[in-house]
Amino acid sequence: MSDVALLIPLAALAIPISAIWTNHKRKIAEIQITAATTLSAEKAAQYAQHTAELEARVRVLERIVTDGGYDLATQIEALRHEEHPLPPPPRTDH
Template identity: 60%
Template sequence: MDAGTIGVFIPIIALSIPIVAIWTRHQRKMAELQVHTTADATAEKAAQYASKVQALEDRVRVLERIVTEKGYDVATQIEALRDQRRVNDTSGAHHNRDKEAV
């Protein structure tokens, strides 16, 4: 290599260093943003999971209370719920027929 070639490479290298530094800083910022986004999403999912677990625990407590209550006739209550469901299903069917007639 002669002096002219080296003279050309020196400014190219001198200009490349800040460009690489800017690109590296940008990549670091992008990685930090991705980490924050992932952490927020994970925290949100954990909160949703916790609320679902709490709802299930509440339901289990209610079921435990129902089963452990003295004098509670489970079969009668189940039949009452089935009868109530039948009434709701039937009224919904009548409601839908009324809409179709209009």
């Protein structure tokens, strides 16, 4: 069998294999893009949640600072106790 006769079947196999390989690489690229987009959307949702929490805290602080009818120190202490409830201090009866 001559070299040319051997190259014809190899070329006939190389074309579909190349097409399958190219299609496979395209699908992998699409999956990677989808994964990156999903991750970006999750990060954006986390940032939005964090921003909303910070805005709520700022609103509370603005209300405390601008409302002249309340004692500022008392309000801040009340907020501290809401976020991190502490047990009452130990009694020291001597």
